[in-house]
Amino acid sequence: MTSFQNIQPLNTQQYAKAHILRSDQEALEVAHDLAEQFKLNAIERDAKRTLPFNEIEAFSQSGLWAITVPKEYGGADVDTFTVAQIIALFSGVDGSIGQIPQNHFYALEVLRNNGSEAQKQKLYAEVLAGARFGNALAEFKTKTAAQKQTLLSQNTESFVINGEKFYCTGSLFAHRIPTLVKDEQDREFLVYVSRDSEGLTLIDNWTGFGQKTTGSGTVKFNNVPVTEDDIVRFDTVFSSPTLVGPFAQILHASIETGIARAALEETLERVRLARPWIDSNVESAELDPLTIYEIGRIAVDVRASEVLLKQAARSIEAAKPHPTAENIAKASLDVAKVRAHSTETALKASSKLIELAGSRGSQQKDGLDRHWRNARVHSLHDAARWKYYFIGNFELNHILPPRRGTL
Template identity: 75%
Template sequence: MTTYQNLNQFNVQSSKPAHIIQNDAEALEIVQQLAHQFKNHAIQRDAERILPFEEVEAFSQSGLWAITVPKEYGGTDVSTQTLTQIIALISGVDGSLGQIPQNHFYALEVLRNNGSKDQKQKIYAEVLAGARLGNALAEFKTKAAHIRQTIIKKSEQGYIVNGEKFYCTGSIFAHRIPTLVKDENNREFLAFIPRHSEGLSIKNDWTGFGQKTTGSGTVKFENVHVDEDDVIPFDIAFSQPTLVGPFAQVIHAAIETGIARAAFEETLERIRLARPWIDSGVESSTQDPLTLFELGRIITDVRATEVLLKQAARSIEAAKPLPNAENIAKASIDVAKVRALSTEVALKASSKLIELAGSRGSQRVDGLDRFWRNARTHTLHDAARWKYYFIGNYSLNGIIPPRRGTL
């Protein structure tokens, strides 16, 4: 396993075009192979915060990063259910690896809805060849999370961008960094800025106790030039009925569901190794009645989350042919249901893993704490309490939830 202390040591330009996946079945077959591969060194990567450059390269070269490209542009356009299965499986192996492509797919969905035909042809072709998209959306120094201060201004050759972003997941590994900017009229745009643009700098300064290798640090823009055809409208993705919001959120739900499933499966293995509690009167932890009770509660919750995830994916697919206010609202609520539950279940399953493993579950060499740390860090993206509010308000009062990427 190669490590890169200097980000410039790693050349993000792939030496050959990526594989192009033909259908959903092939995508699911490939992800099974990759999951087995990515499990190697997962504990070490987390413990030592080793950025997964080689794993990300293998991930995108496999063709999995291009599976949402529409068929008319040469892609596979897999179902949302297939996409969530893929994200969940990788997230169970390594929560960081599962999250890295989330904003990549999000940017492609914004492009699908808001980009021109020429813009789609250009970016989709790059992605099919193996290009990765990072993100520079959130800002760390503003008074409120929704406030943006990164500015785009017209120039003679295109545009100039100035500003600073944080939580820029995946940008360290990216070929382009889709950046949320606003103009002098406070309109928002997404600028697909090449990674090595002059004036663009990336800091590897993410210090979260979980999701440690997502590369979610700082990206700074100092008079960065952007071509005119690399800028697309962003705000209309939410002012009009589109699937951008629920699509982004269902991937987050898949990450948490994958962590929960993997934590449960690890729990099974650890119970078989644990010693029974003295008061249980049994010779094996596999016969401990209270352990079995807790195990039954966990698998019920995990399975419920998986069912809700499947239902949310189906609602998104149902709305795809003709999105409108009603079917977008239904998709958003179905996604909110799984996100609310996946938050709680990922935390519960990962905590119970350590509890039921016993004292030996705290040993650093086994890295069992990474499931909880990854779940706790990732679930901070959105407040589950607000999802329950929107679900209740919609169910009782028929109030359509707001359109945004954080519902």
């Protein structure tokens, strides 16, 4: 277990050279180039659990962490499907790297909906300069996931935070750590805590067998001082129709869709390598029909997840100009469809990769199991069965799903 305390302080001047992306096309081109670089050592990083500090620095310096900043604040504000494609692309290369920016984009979406004008000006400028947001949302010691004990209180000089968070994905790489707290009136806030704050301790104690390098450890707060301009109201973000929930969930669906596509592509490569006659001119009767059948099934499932992902992104974009209870519900349901489907597809595709690779699939040096391990661990984030429940409840009873972060 490693403890990181007060390292890499937030200094936006340090990031004055961060690239500013201007369009969806530019963002996609930069992402493809960067993903090819990250692919080179992905298996080794996973095997040795090497935290990708250099890769994440390059990722944010490329401008890709600022692509959702609204145009009026200097950002590209790219289409939701562009964000989804980029997350899927990096997740296929390295599931951990694909997940790390998810909470960053989530925090930016909360800011878009509930932040004041001054807060937007300040925090968007930092992100455009290259700053990264992590998260400290979940708690490990409460009876239920909905309960929160981390407290925001006010003393004579400032506000302070006391508490402990776990599953803090991306916190080790972050310059600010958006932290979910409650006050004495049980109101909830998201506090954009600076990495170099006194009393803040980051602990690298995430030991999952998949998504091994997401930096999802513990964050402790011991009278951590925060200023009022870093505090954003959170509990009201779902009281009116917003895209915070659907946008958060489509990023999770993108992670699994990317893993599924990568597993399929690696399956094709491995099967061709093991059975070169597949691409030869021999009679079809000599081919292995069961292998081809299994590949066909996975190919259909992967493509279905990709189509559902695009449809969900379109629903989000359609709701953006004028969110209503109805179009936000449609976006939530369309995202739930791809989230549930991609979970199952990623698990099936990554399992079939190991199966169809034969005995070679068990060789650790080849890293074929990383896709399954990443998909299995990520799929535990929130249960797919609840997605199906709300989809079914709408189809059967025309009941709109609740507005929350998991929908």
